[in-house]
Every structure is written in structure tokens, then in C-alpha cells.
Amino acid sequence: MIVIFICLLRQNEGEAWVSCKIPGKPTLYGTLKCHGISDEGVPDLVASEEFRVLEISKKSLHISCPELNTSAKFLAPHTSFGQIHDKSVTCIDVSCGGGLGVSTSTNGTLKVWNCTNGEKRRDLSGHIYDVNCCRFFPSGVVILSGGMDAQVKVWSAEDGSCPVTFKGHKGGILDTAIVDKGRNVLSCSRDGTARLWDCGKSTCLAVVADCGSPINGCSVGVADNTINLGSPEEMTSEREVGTEDKLLLLAREDKKLEGRGLQSRQCVFLFEGSDAFNCCTFLSSVYIVAGTQNGNIYKLDTRNTRAPVTTIHRSGAPVLSLMPYQEGFFVSQGDGSCYLIQQDFDHVIELTGPDIDPVYKVATWEKCVFTCCRDGYIRKYQLSDL
Incomplete structure (x- = not known):
């Protein structure tokens, strides 16, 4: 992992400290120094002998560490929106067409805004206290929130307008998921339960899990057909939750990641991690990833969860969100780091800007990446700038 500690590289004679750490090997330290700015606004950088500047543009910087045989690309924000919320931005999502964003803040606000210029479109008022999570339905014109x-x-x-409000949980909502096109939605709560709701009937179909400890995150996806999800219970018909059963992932506070059949409500697997699980998501019908409070990211094969396929640990900061992207996934952590891990886990793209403020959530649309941060900014990155 290559880290730039101080970013003053757009100033003439500006200098930044750089480090590279590979598990089990001594950390290498070096510097980058700016010796001028071109007419196009691109810094002329010279690296100390431990590092090499491979490529540089207005928005990106590619650095290698030959001795440790690794490299990383650093991408600056294309645009930063600081006027949408007055306080820390805790959750974010982008519509299927990439035109609208929705976000929540620690001051209890829920806002819809234009993804191009950050112009606020409307406030969604109705929750009491903080709004913890928000997401668009697949249609892009309906929003789901939990508070x-x-x-x-x-x-x-x-x-x-808010045509539907679901009540039944006895604690704050920590995450939600949408089943297929959105006839049914899921929610998980501090009360330790996950509930399945019918949007058309405005009713709770079932308590699909009761874990006894807070459920911090959930995700729903189609499992590989070799995985036995159990027999559907009579209360939840196949028609109500889709034509094929789904696997529900639950990131639990008690250090457990649970896989549960959505129709059967039976536990398919239970994986114990090193600390409380904060988030989880599907990479495919076979592979899933989940992140913990102490910085571990586990990649698991749902056909055999006795041991992780791999464990990634970049820092001890909490893993706050995971977002699949093409052949890899984005990770955001509590130390301000946000990065894309490719399929081979060797090449990393770092998103810069937040410094040490936690990045709470990542959302993507085509080659655009949006992040929300404790510093109150929503940042937009263009991967085409790489």
C-alpha cells in the first residue's frame, strides 16, 4: 500500500511525504517534490530514490515502489459539493440514470440533488431524528430511507411525497436493501431484527431474522444454484419475494456475518470475523465481501465459508462501506481512505480529498464515483481521468 501523507504538490517547491507498506516487510519512506507547474497545470514531480513517478495529469498520479514491486494510482475529485448539507454527510446513492443523487446528514436532513452541479432539488422531510440510510429504487424515481x-x-x-411508511422495528434502522425491482424491501435495525416489507400493501411480510444484537448492514442477491437455501415458509409465498429465492447477508454487531435464505428464513452459513461487521455485499452469485470495525475485509465463497478466500487489511480503521464495481470493489474506511481494489488485488486506485475524515459511503454510476464524508463534502470522481 502506497500512501501520500501531505499533498502540497500543486505548489511550486511543494513537498509530500510518501510511504509504502507491504505486510511482513519494512515500510519504505520517501518524498515527492514539485519543481514547477506546466502551462497545462500539471506539476513537474521528482520522487526520491525509493519511488518512481510513472504518470501524472491534472487529476491523477501513478507512483510505483520498485523495491516492493507495487504501485498505486491517486485520483483527485473532479468536482466537490460542499453546499448540499451543513453537517457531515453519512449516506449517499445515485439514480440509475446518473442524474440525481440522494444523501443524508448528521443534522437529520435527507436531500435530493443534481449530480452534475450539486444543485439541491428538494428536501425529504418526515423522519424524526437522524436519517441513517438512503437508496434509490431501480426505477430511479423512488427513494427508500431508514432513520x-x-x-x-x-x-x-x-x-x-412519502406515500408509504413502514413501522415495526423497535430500534433505529441501520441499513436497507431492495429485492429485484422493488415490490419488496428489507431493513435491518439496532433491535437485532431484519424485516421484509411489501411496498404495495404497506405491510411487514415477515421478520426474516432475529439475531439478538444490532444488524449493521444487509445485502440481498441471487446465490449459486448449488447452495441449499432451505424450504420456503408458508407465510412468505414465492410470489411475494420473486420467482427465485434470494440469499440475505447480515453484517452483525456480534462479529458474525450471516447468510440466510430470504424465503426459508433459515441460516445458510455463519462466519465469525475478528470484530463487529459493518457492511457486506455480493460480488457475484458465489463471492461476497464484508468489512469489520477493526479494518479487515473478508472475501468469502458462499459455497464454503469455513475460511475466507482472502483477507485484506490495509489499516485498523473501520471499514464503513463496500461497493462492487466492474471486476473489483470500492472500499471506504474511517481513516479517510477510499480505494478501488481490482480483481487480482494487486493494483489499487486511491481516491484523494478527505484527508483523515471518515468516508462513510460510496456510490457509482458508469465511470462516475461519488463519496460522502464527515467533512460535509460530497465528492465526484471521473475514472475516465485516470
Whole structure:
């Protein structure tokens, strides 16, 4: 892992400290120094002998460490929106067409905004206390949110109305998931339960899990057909949750990652990690990833979860979000780091800007990446700038 500690590289004679750490090997330290700026605004950088500057542009920097046989690309934000919220931005999502964003803040606000210029479109008012999570339905015109008031709400992104409110949880909502096109949605809570809701009927279909400890994150996906998800219970018909059963992932506070059949509500696997699980997501019908409070990222094969396929540990900071992207996935952590891990795990793209403020969430649309941070900024990156 290559890290730039101080970024003053756009100033003439500006200098930055650089480190490279590979597990089991001594950390190498070096410097980057700016010897001028070109007419196009590109810094002329010279690296100390431990590092090499492979490529540089206005928005990106590619550095290698030959001795440790590794490299990393650093990508600066294309645009930063600081006017959408007044406080820390805790969750974010982008519509399927990439035109609208939705985000939540520690001041209890839930806002819809233009992804091009950050212009605020509307406030979604109705939750009491903080709003913890938000996401678009696949249609891009409906929004799902969950708050500390234990309520799950469905909103119109077009006029800001809230036609459906789900009540039943006894603790704050920590995460949500949408089943297929959105007839059914899932929520998980501090009360230790995960609930399945019917949006058309505005009712709770089932408590699909009761774990006894807070469920910090959830994700739903189609499992490989070799995995036995159990027999569907009579209360939840196949028609209500889709034509094929789904695997529900639950990131639990008690250090356990659980896989559960959505129709059967039976536990398919239970994997114990090193600390509380904060987030989880599907990479495919076979592979999943989950992140813990002490910085571990586990990649698991759902057909055999006795041991992880691989464990990634870049720092001891909490893993706050995971987002699949093409053949890899984005990771954001509590130390301000946000990066894309490719399929081979060897090449990393680092998103810069937040310094040491936690990056709470990542959202993607085509080659655009959006992040939200404790410093109150929503940052937009263009991977085409690499």
C-alpha cells in the first residue's frame, strides 16, 4: 500500500511525504517534490530514490515502489459539493440514470440533488431524528430511507411525497436493501431484527431474522444454484419475494456475518470475523465481501465459508462501506481512505480529498464515483481521468 501523507504538490517547491507498506516487510519512506507547474497545470514531480513517478495529469498520479514491486494510482475529485448539507454527510446513492443523487446528514436532513452541479432539488422531510440510510429504487424515481426513529419510508424523488411508511422495528434502522425491482424491501435495525416489507400493501411480510444484537448492514442477491437455501415458509409465498429465492447477508454487531435464505428464513452459513461487521455485499452469485470495525475485509465463497478466500487489511480503521464495481470493489474506511481494489488485488486506485475524515459511503454510476464524508463534502470522481 502506497500512501501520500501531505499533498502540497500543486505548489511550486511543494513537498509530500510518501510511504509504502507491504505486510511482513519494512515500510519504505520517501518524498515527492514539485519543481514547477506546466502551462497545462500539471506539476513537474521528482520522487526520491525509493519511488518512481510513472504518470501524472491534472487529476491523477501513478507512483510505483520498485523495491516492493507495487504501485498505486491517486485520483483527485473532479468536482466537490460542499453546499448540499451543513453537517457531515453519512449516506449517499445515485439514480440509475446518473442524474440525481440522494444523501443524508448528521443534522437529520435527507436531500435530493443534481449530480452534475450539486444543485439541491428538494428536501425529504418526515423522519424524526437522524436519517441513517438512503437508496434509490431501480426505477430511479423512488427513494427508500431508514432513520433512528425506527421508521422505513418510501419517497417520490419527483415531488418529495412519502406515500408509504413502514413501522415495526423497535430500534433505529441501520441499513436497507431492495429485492429485484422493488415490490419488496428489507431493513435491518439496532433491535437485532431484519424485516421484509411489501411496498404495495404497506405491510411487514415477515421478520426474516432475529439475531439478538444490532444488524449493521444487509445485502440481498441471487446465490449459486448449488447452495441449499432451505424450504420456503408458508407465510412468505414465492410470489411475494420473486420467482427465485434470494440469499440475505447480515453484517452483525456480534462479529458474525450471516447468510440466510430470504424465503426459508433459515441460516445458510455463519462466519465469525475478528470484530463487529459493518457492511457486506455480493460480488457475484458465489463471492461476497464484508468489512469489520477493526479494518479487515473478508472475501468469502458462499459455497464454503469455513475460511475466507482472502483477507485484506490495509489499516485498523473501520471499514464503513463496500461497493462492487466492474471486476473489483470500492472500499471506504474511517481513516479517510477510499480505494478501488481490482480483481487480482494487486493494483489499487486511491481516491484523494478527505484527508483523515471518515468516508462513510460510496456510490457509482458508469465511470462516475461519488463519496460522502464527515467533512460535509460530497465528492465526484471521473475514472475516465485516470
